[in-house]
Amino acid sequence: MVATFEPKTDYKVIGTRPIRHDGYDKVTGRAIYGGDLTLPGLIWGVCVRSPHAHANIKSIDTSAAEAMDGVLAVITGADMPEALDKLVDLGEGNVNFKWASNKLMADDKVVYRGHPVAAVAAVDRYTAEEAARKVVVEYEVLKAVTNVTDALAPDAPIVLPDLVGDDLGEDVTNTNMAEHVRHEFGDVEGAMASAAHTIEREYNMQMVHQGYIEPHNATAVWDEEDRIKIWTSTQGAFAARTQIAGILQVDVSKVKVTPLEIGGGFGGKIPVYFEPIAAILSRKSRRPVKMVMERVAIFETTGPTPGGRMIIKLGADSNGKLTAATADIWFEAGANPGSVIGPAAMCVYAPYEIPNTRIDGWDVVVNKPKTAAYRAPGSPQVAFAMESAVEELCEEAGWDSMQFRIDNVSREGTRRGDGVLFSKIGMEEVLEAAKNSDHWNAPLGDPPLGKKRGRGMASGYWFNIGLKSSVNLAVNSDGTVTLVEGSPDIGGTRVAMAMHVAEVLGIGAHDVRPSVVDTELVGYTDVTGGSRTTYATGYACWIAANQLVDELKKRVGILWDINEEDIDFSDGIFNSKAESEKTIGFKELAGKLADLGGPATSIGNVDLESAGDGFGLHIVDIDIDTETGKTDVVRFTAIQDVGTAIHPSYVEGQLQGGAVQGIGWALNEEYYMEEDGSMANSSFLDYRMPTSLDLPPIDTILVEVPNPLHPYGVRGVGETPICPPIPAIANAIANAIGTRLYNTPMNAGSIMEALS
Amino acid sequence: MTTSSPGMVHVKTTINGQAHELLVPPYMSLLDTLRELIGLTGTKEGCLDGNCGACTVSVDGRIVDSCLVLGAEVDGKDVDTVEGMASADGLHPLQQAFLEEAALQCGICTPGFLVAAKGLLDNEPSPSEGRIRHWLAGNLCRCTGYDKIIRAVQKASS
Numbered sequence: 001m002v003a004t005f006e007p008k009t010d011y012k013v014i015g016t017r018p019i020r021h022d023g024y025d026k027v028t029g030r031a032i033y034g035g036d037l038t039l040p041g042l043i044w045g046v047c048v049r050s051p052h053a054h055a056n057i058k059s060i061d062t063s064a065a066e067a068m069d070g071v072l073a074v075i076t077g078a079d080m081p082e083a084l085d086k087l088v089d090l091g092e093g094n095v096n097f098k099w100a101s102n103k104l105m106a107d108d109k110v111v112y113r114g115h116p117v118a119a120v121a122a123v124d125r126y127t128a129e130e131a132a133r134k135v136v137v138e139y140e141v142l143k144a145v146t147n148v149t150d151a152l153a154p155d156a157p158i159v160l161p162d163l164v165g166d167d168l169g170e171d172v173t174n175t176n177m178a179e180h181v182r183h184e185f186g187d188v189e190g191a192m193a194s195a196a197h198t199i200e201r202e203y204n205m206q207m208v209h210q211g212y213i214e215p216h217n218a219t220a221v222w223d224e225e226d227r228i229k230i231w232t233s234t235q236g237a238f239a240a241r242t243q244i245a246g247i248l249q250v251d252v253s254k255v256k257v258t259p260l261e262i263g264g265g266f267g268g269k270i271p272v273y274f275e276p277i278a279a280i281l282s283r284k285s286r287r288p289v290k291m292v293m294e295r296v297a298i299f300e301t302t303g304p305t306p307g308g309r310m311i312i313k314l315g316a317d318s319n320g321k322l323t324a325a326t327a328d329i330w331f332e333a334g335a336n337p338g339s340v341i342g343p344a345a346m347c348v349y350a351p352y353e354i355p356n357t358r359i360d361g362w363d364v365v366v367n368k369p370k371t372a373a374y375r376a377p378g379s380p381q382v383a384f385a386m387e388s389a390v391e392e393l394c395e396e397a398g399w400d401s402m403q404f405r406i407d408n409v410s411r412e413g414t415r416r417g418d419g420v421l422f423s424k425i426g427m428e429e430v431l432e433a434a435k436n437s438d439h440w441n442a443p444l445g446d447p448p449l450g451k452k453r454g455r456g457m458a459s460g461y462w463f464n465i466g467l468k469s470s471v472n473l474a475v476n477s478d479g480t481v482t483l484v485e486g487s488p489d490i491g492g493t494r495v496a497m498a499m500h501v502a503e504v505l506g507i508g509a510h511d512v513r514p515s516v517v518d519t520e521l522v523g524y525t526d527v528t529g530g531s532r533t534t535y536a537t538g539y540a541c542w543i544a545a546n547q548l549v550d551e552l553k554k555r556v557g558i559l560w561d562i563n564e565e566d567i568d569f570s571d572g573i574f575n576s577k578a579e580s581e582k583t584i585g586f587k588e589l590a591g592k593l594a595d596l597g598g599p600a601t602s603i604g605n606v607d608l609e610s611a612g613d614g615f616g617l618h619i620v621d622i623d624i625d626t627e628t629g630k631t632d633v634v635r636f637t638a639i640q641d642v643g644t645a646i647h648p649s650y651v652e653g654q655l656q657g658g659a660v661q662g663i664g665w666a667l668n669e670e671y672y673m674e675e676d677g678s679m680a681n682s683s684f685l686d687y688r689m690p691t692s693l694d695l696p697p698i699d700t701i702l703v704e705v706p707n708p709l710h711p712y713g714v715r716g717v718g719e720t721p722i723c724p725p726i727p728a729i730a731n732a733i734a735n736a737i738g739t740r741l742y743n744t745p746m747n748a749g750s751i752m753e754a755l756s
Numbered sequence: 757m758t759t760s761s762p763g764m765v766h767v768k769t770t771i772n773g774q775a776h777e778l779l780v781p782p783y784m785s786l787l788d789t790l791r792e793l794i795g796l797t798g799t800k801e802g803c804l805d806g807n808c809g810a811c812t813v814s815v816d817g818r819i820v821d822s823c824l825v826l827g828a829e830v831d832g833k834d835v836d837t838v839e840g841m842a843s844a845d846g847l848h849p850l851q852q853a854f855l856e857e858a859a860l861q862c863g864i865c866t867p868g869f870l871v872a873a874k875g876l877l878d879n880e881p882s883p884s885e886g887r888i889r890h891w892l893a894g895n896l897c898r899c900t901g902y903d904k905i906i907r908a909v910q911k912a913s914s
């Protein structure tokens with residue numbers, strides 16, 4: 001039975017904007033990120049990487065590197081344990097150790113450019129890099145496949161010869177097709193045949209990267225007791241532990257993972273890359289080994305989100321009601337199976353009520369880095385296709401697309417494309433807020449000379465996840481509370497956790513001192529991902545705080561010599577139900593605990609199946625320079641149902657940051673692949689993420705439809721906002737120049753082509 | 757340092773107002789000199805090719821990407837890093853504004869932004885929004901969408 005909660009509004013701490021506890025260390029340079037760690041005797045590890053995207057390894061000669069002064073260990077794929085063919089759930093996605101291990105260090109074949117083939121540890125980074133250059137590898141180069149169409153062609157080179165594909169339950173061999181899934185409801189063909197209006201369009205997208213500024217890193221000690229200690233920047237210390245133990249084939253209790261501060265992840269710091277390699281180098285050298293990834297390798301070898309091909313077909317009746325939809329989606333998995341076909345299917349139709357739907361999804365292996373989660377993984381892609389198609393259907397039928405979205409809105413009870421029925425959701429409220437917004441009602445205005453102006457909008461959706469979290473609380477004698485959690489703080493969640501506790505206890509946010517700790521100091525906690533941390537770890541904080549109140553009532557009972565049932569607690573004050581003038585505040589009680597039974601602690605554990613769906617809509621105005629094709633975003637508004645905003649500044653920040661990642665994806669970002677499978681733009685200079693100069697202020701409208709599944713009404717907020725910008729910009733471009741673009745990135749070159 | 761290095765370079769420099777005398781390998785970046793030799797890890801590594809600004813420091817009052825400067829080059833110069841921004845009296849107004857305006861999420865780009873923004877405000881106390889956006893275009897932030905960073909710099913400048 002899932003607990004539900006009535007919405008409240010009379011909060012003391014929830015909804016305020018206290019300074020984040022970890023902020024002081026972060027603005028002064030004191031905060032220790034993964035790359036900042038040093039240990040006595042620390043040495044540096046560096047990978048030797050394949051210059052080819054697809055090749056057989058004929059030989060590896062490490063002798064010159066091993067002979068170098070200052071080199072303490074050299075390893076190759078032969079030093080990696082034989083990988084288990086075993087699927088493990090990491091919270092936001094599964095990992096098969098067989099592929100996870102192969103991805104880290106090639107055995108006899110490289111399947112993406114930059115694939116590690118050896119690793120070197122030496123006294124310092126410069127020496128390790130020099131030694132890595134002395135490892136001689138002989139390759140037999142194979143033809144690479146870098147897109148889904150080529151990979152599925154009958155004569156395509158096979159990336160993984162031992163891959164067994166799953167085609168709707170049937171095994172397939174000698175293939176790059178890892179999985180084909182289908183969701184079908186209603187009479188799709190009949191409804192499409194009788195539709196008054198239909199539209200069918202194909203969309204193609206290029207792979208893009210999360211683009212976090214902090215490089216991947218890991219420091220490892222493999223000690224004499226065969227215990228492995230890892231310090232790293234990870235979105236989940238426990239997920240990292242699961243992967244490291246699985247790849248190294250040791251019990252999880254042999255591995256301790258300490259999550260240091262993390263400099264961005266967006267899903268890309270759920271997989272491990274260096275951790276097991278650093279551990280093996282440490283075992284061989286008997287020294288602490290640190291590794292920090294170079295930027296080229298981050299682009300070439302760590303999880304981007306898939307590009308691919310999508311065909312959307314929509315059918316509507318003469319009144320502008322959607323009756324049928326089909327989606328065919330081919331996503332690049334990268335060099336190992338496992339793209340985000342599942343989430344894409346969950347998201348594609350989510351803002352709409354459509355009675356008859358079919359989705360077919362294919363997970364396709366190509367010679368590119370293995371994809372990882374990236375902020376609403378799979379959803380921005382299908383939002384681009386679906387929201388572009390909706391807009392074009394409305395244009396062709398002569399319907400107002402805002403009214404169309406309202407007339408077809410999904411609500412409580414609507415069936416999602418994968419069959420799940422929505423609980424209380426806020427898409428209607430989002431549309432209402434959008435329709436009434438300043439931005440939507442503002443005249444478009446005239447563009448500067450030589451430019452064309454357009455406005456576009458689009459919806460977006462992420463389901464958000466719940467999963468497992470554990471927190472501990474302890475009362476200090478000065479009336480503060482220590483909060484221990486296992487959710488790495490990637491964007492200000494420590495303060496949100498503290499606020500959950502403070503609200504219950506009637507104390508200030510800064511009276512709760514939050515810490516993110518290692519895998520031996522707190523119970524199992526899933527990754528910071530899926531927009532789950534404030535929802536699920538926050539929920540665990542609420543449980544722990546309420547248990548602490550129960551515990552403290554016992555202590556008040558000792559103090560007053562009455563039963564705990566005869567004590568009330570509200571707003572930080574305990575009082576006797578029988579004698580209302582008999583009260584004691586939380587802080588005063590805290591100071592007396594030493595004489596009232598000693599330490600007072602509590603634990604909150606959750607494993608939440610449901611989370612609360614997140615819907616948003618963005619409105620964008622753009623100017624297009626008709627001579628250069630350059631697009632300037634001149635006004636942007638992100639509207640989203642956020643449930644309850646615990647700390648509104650960080651909720652706004654999620655909407656703004658997600659929107660800007662979407663803007664970059666829409667206009668400029670891509671993996672520009674050469675035919676040989678190398679990425680031509682693997683630097684920040686050439687990949688060209690948005691800078692402050694490229695953007696206007698990002699306005700936000702927080703719509704609060706409390707989520708009944710959380711005590712304060714929290715919904716995840718982080719992922720939804722990356723979904724609408726790509727189609728919103730596509731719609732704005734069509735509005736500005738009268739020509740629609742069906743491929744990303746919609747860069748200056750594509751616009752010049754469209755204009756000519 | 758490295759056992760295979762050629763001759764070290766003798767460097768006398770002032771870092772955050774404190775004199776340092778160092779032997780720096782000739783190939784070592786200022787970034788690594790600060791982080792590895794002196795232990796000032798507040799200056800962050802992001803890309804090592806001068807494109808993200810996470811390693812921004814000030815050399816004789818001019819902001820630079822410390823990954824593109826050699827440690828040997830700061831001989832006789834004043835280097836200022838994020839660790840030198842706060843004083844005994846408290847945080848620099850930019851640091852305080854970044855906290856109040858929630859201008860950081862993960863925080864890895866924050867030291868670079870703070871040093872770069874200080875470089876602007878030291879010379880132009882009241883820059884326009886456009887000027888701030890232009891000045892900070894060499895610093896990448898992937899979390900915030902820059903909105904709150906710009907507001908924080910505006911707050912500290914007024």
